[in-house]
Every structure is written in C-alpha cells, then in structure tokens.
Amino acid sequence: MNIASENPKSSGKAVIELPARLDISVCExxxxxxxxxxxxxxxxxxxxxxxxxxxxxxxxxxARLQWDADEHPFFISSPSIAFNEGIALLGYDQSPFQEGAIA
Known part of the structure; x- marks a missing residue:
C-alpha cells in the first residue's frame, strides 16, 4: 500500500491521497x-x-481535531460515495469533515 503525499514544506500545503481500502493495514x-x-x-x-x-x-x-486545534485548514477532497456511505454506516448522519462540522 502506498499513500501518496506532497511535501508540505515546499508548498505550504499537503495532499494525501487515500487508497481504495481504508482498513487497519494502512493506518500506521x-x-x-x-x-x-x-x-x-x-x-x-x-x-x-x-x-x-x-x-x-x-x-x-x-487528524481533523488536531488540525482544528493547530488552527490549520483540513479538507476532505472529492469524497467517493463509498467514503460517505461508510461514514454513515459507522454512525455519522453527516460527514464530520464538512466545513464547520464538529467531529
């Protein structure tokens, strides 16, 4: 498994591309x-x-809570239908990653 990311030091922002399967094997x-x-x-x-x-x-x-505490923007970009449905199946009616949402 390879999670791609930009070097945040060079651009002032970071981009992390999530893999298809987000399970325990990718968490570390x-x-x-x-x-x-x-x-x-x-x-x-x-x-x-x-x-x-x-x-x-x-x-x-x-991570969302940490970014909020550090006062840096945290965005989920282009969430798939399965991502949103998975969050709902785990007990969230609304994505906790939407702007202004409290996780």
Whole structure:
C-alpha cells in the first residue's frame, strides 16, 4: 500500500491521497503521513475510497481535531460515495469533515 503525499514544506500545503481500502493495514502509514504534514494546510483526497473501517475513520477524525486545534485548514477532497456511505454506516448522519462540522 502506498499513500501518496506532497511535501508540505515546499508548498505550504499537503495532499494525501487515500487508497481504495481504508482498513487497519494502512493506518500506521497514514498516521505517519499526517504527522509529517503537521502545521500545514491539508487536503485528503478520498475519491478512490471503496471501504472505510472504524480504525481508519477514528484516525481521520483525530487528524481533523488536531488540525482544528493547530488552527490549520483540513479538507476532505472529492469524497467517493463509498467514503460517505461508510461514514454513515459507522454512525455519522453527516460527514464530520464538512466545513464547520464538529467531529
């Protein structure tokens, strides 16, 4: 599994492209990408997601809260239908990643 990202140091922003399957097998690498992208605007591209597990959602929620605490923008870009449906199946009526939403 390879999670692509831009170097946030060079552009002032980071882009993380999520893989199709967001399960426990990708969480460690994804957490490392988030840690290396701290203190920058971040765009998480979710257009390829076909499955999201509870641990991966928890990681995304935690990252969102950290970016909010650090006062840096955090965006989910192009969420797939499966991404949004997966969040709903895990107990969210509305995506916690929408602007102004509280995770």
């Amino acid at each position: 690498e994804l957490a490392q990408k988030f840690n290396s992208s701290r203190n920058s605007e971040i765009y998480v591209v979710a257009d390829k997601v076909t499955h999201i597990g509870a641990l991966a959602l928890q990681l995304l929620l935690s």
